Amino acid sequence: MPTHVPCGVRIAGSGSAVPDKRLTNEDLSKMMDTSDEWIRQRTGISERRIVDPEKGEGQLSLATAAMKNALDNAGMVGSDLDLIINASVTSEMTCPSNACRISAALDAAPAGAFDVLAACSGFVYAINIADSLIRSGRFKSIGVIGCDAMSTAVDYDDRSVAILFGDAAGAVVLARDEDPGRGCIHQVMEADGRTWPSLYIPRKTEDIPANASPRDARLGTLRMDGREVYKFAVTQFKNVIKESLDATGLTVDDVAQFVCHQSNIRIIESAKEKLGLPDDKVYINIDKFGNSSAGSVGLCFDQLWQAGKIKEGDIVVLVAFGGGMTWSSSVWKV
Ligand code: UT7
Numbered sequence: 429m430p431t432h433v434p435c436g437v438r439i440a441g442s443g444s445a446v447p448d449k450r451l452t453n454e455d456l457s458k459m460m461d462t463s464d465e466w467i468r469q470r471t472g473i474s475e476r477r478i479v480d481p482e483k484g485e486g487q488l489s490l491a492t493a494a495m496k497n498a499l500d501n502a503g504m505v506g507s508d509l510d511l512i513i514n515a516s517v518t519s520e521m522t523c524p525s526n527a528c529r530i531s532a533a534l535d536a537a538p539a540g541a542f543d544v545l546a547a548c549s550g551f552v553y554a555i556n557i558a559d560s561l562i563r564s565g566r567f568k569s570i571g572v573i574g575c576d577a578m579s580t581a582v583d584y585d586d587r588s589v590a591i592l593f594g595d596a597a598g599a600v601v602l603a604r605d606e607d608p609g610r611g612c613i614h615q616v617m618e619a620d621g622r623t624w625p626s627l628y629i630p631r632k633t634e635d636i637p638a639n640a641s642p643r644d645a646r647l648g649t650l651r652m653d654g655r656e657v658y659k660f661a662v663t664q665f666k667n668v669i670k671e672s673l674d675a676t677g678l679t680v681d682d683v684a685q686f687v688c689h690q691s692n693i694r695i696i697e698s699a700k701e702k703l704g705l706p707d708d709k710v711y712i713n714i715d716k717f718g719n720s721s722a723g724s725v726g727l728c729f730d731q732l733w734q735a736g737k738i739k740e741g742d743i744v745v746l747v748a749f750g751g752g753m754t755w756s757s758s759v760w761k762v
Contacts (some may be wrong), residue, residue, distance in 0.1 A: 432565040437558075437611030439762055441502025441605040444597045444730035445493035446477040446717060447485055451579070453591070460587045460750025467591045472693025476718030478579035487518045488526050490656040491575035492533045494597035494726070498571065499534070506534030509601070510540040511570040513558055515550025515722045517629065517751070518577045519543055530573065539571075547627065548689050548750025549617075550587065550722030551572050551598060552758050558602050559612035559758070576721035583627055583649035592692070593650075594718030598726015614676045616668055616760040619752045627657040627751035656690065657753075661691060664755050666699040669747055672757045680705055682743050685732055689748035690714035690724040691730040711737075721750065738762055 452475040453464035467473055479485035491514055499505060512527045519526035529540035546553040551574025558570040568601060568631065575597030584590045625637040629650050637644060669686065673679065686709055688696050693714055700710055711728050725748050732738045742762045749755040 429582050434608040435563060435565070435571055435697065435713055436605040436607045436609060437562045437606040438618050441498045441500070441504065441601040442492050442599070442730045442733040443497025443499070443501050444496050444596065444727045445490050445497060446491065446596045446727070447479045448576060449478050449480050450475050451478045451594070452566055456591055459584060460590060462587050462591055470692075470694070471592060472712070472714050473591065473718045474715045477596065479577045479595050481580070484762050486520055486580060487516055487575055488579040489527055489621065490577060490595060491516065491526060491573045491595040491599070492530050494575060494599035495530055495571050495573050496534060498599040498601050504541070504569070506531070506536035508537045509536050509560070509569050509571045510567050511539055511561065512536060513544055513554045513570060513572050514541075515544040515546060515554040515574045516576055517545060517547050517550070517721060518581050526549055530564065536571075539640060546722075546754045546756070547752055548561070548691065548719070548724065549720045549754040549756040550724045550750070552746050552756035553617050553754070554746045555600065555602070556612060556615040556758050559615070562602060562604050563611070569601060569603045571599065571601055573597060574722040574724075574726040576723050578650070578721050580649045581648070583646050588654045588696045589650055589652050592719045592739070594720050596717050596720035596723035596727045598723055598728070600726065600729065610761055612758050614672055616671060616755070616757045618756070619754040623753040624751070626653045626660065626753060627651070640686065643760050658692065660753055661695050661749050662698050664749050665695055665747065666756045666757050668749070669699060669703055669745065672745055676759055678743060678759070680709070683709060683745055684742035685738055685744050686710050687725055687732065687744060687746045689726050689750070690717065690728065691749070724748070
């Protein structure tokens with residue numbers, strides 16, 4: 429039996445993808461009773477991107493493009509990967525996983541492939557899983573994707589949901605590194621399943637909670653109690669960042685970037701204020717891309733990476749919460 433040599437994990441490459449089609453607040457105000465002013469004040473969003481199914485776009489095409497960009501950035505090809513993890517709630521089918529179809533598109537066989545369902549926490553869950561698998565010695569390079577085409581699950585008759593979500597994908601290639609101090613130095617993956625009725629996509633009538641309103645009978649579309657999610661998130665988001673700093677003994681000054689799920693600008697601003705996080709360490713792109721669920725943390729990470737704002741040796745904290753309810757953080761020494 430070969431002995432397992434402790435190892436670390438490096439980020440070999442990063443990529444992202446967003447659809448070309450823009451859906452602005454003005455567009456939405458023509459479709460429903462809402463306004464640009466209300467949306468910007470309550471969410472910080474001006475526009476979001478959405479896939480065009482008529483052009484064959486969807487979760488699969490977006491996730492594949494992001495992974496391809498991450499591989500290019502790493503100077504690698506699909507067959508260099510030994511595992512693909514795709515985090516999403518909007519994969520076209522439940523069988524096969526979109527991870528398998530991404531593998532087919534990128535010629536990655538016989539790499540393992542599976543989807544992770546953790547809603548907006550999906551990318552952070554997936555990167556935590558991938559780091560642990562590489563450290564286990566079983567895998568050497570893993571492609572991690574967070575991607576949601578939320579426009580395929582949004583009920584455009586429900587204004588509280590329709591204004592919030594957009595479509596995007598972010599991806600990284602993680603690779604084994606000789607330095608065990610490199611990679612994820614602390615991770616949180618938690619959930620409180622009792623709160624699931626705050627955010628769910630029912631498939632059949634039996635899935636709908638007994639006390640739900642008749643409007644919630646729209647099968648296949650996202651149902652969300654925005655106020656409940658907001659109340660939960662505004663506390664949990666701050667707590668999970670604080671827990672990550674306390675557990676690692678790091679201070680805000682030690683961290684180069686807090687890469688936060690773009691849920692609602694008010695939730696991010698509240699955490700910034702309570703924890704004293706400076707503007708230049710909390711990247712915001714919700715104004716242009718909305719809340720892209722599992723896509724958002726990876727998209728932010730990639731935009732920071734491509735801009736040279738995340739460099740080797742930096743400490744970076746990834747943080748997200750979402751349906752389930754789930755929450756997750758991942759502290760990295762890049
Ligand atoms: O990514 C993880 C999952 N989701 C989230 O993080 C979402 C968390 N929640 C939120 O971001 C916010 O709750 C929303 C943006 C969804 C809603 O904002 P809010 O400030 O919590 O609004 P509200 O639901 O408390 O509604 C306030 C008022 C209501 O009218 P009344 O009852 O006060 O007369 C709503 O009917 O605003 C009304 N409203 C709207 N008005 C114009 C709700 N949606 C809209 C809209 N345009 N789109």
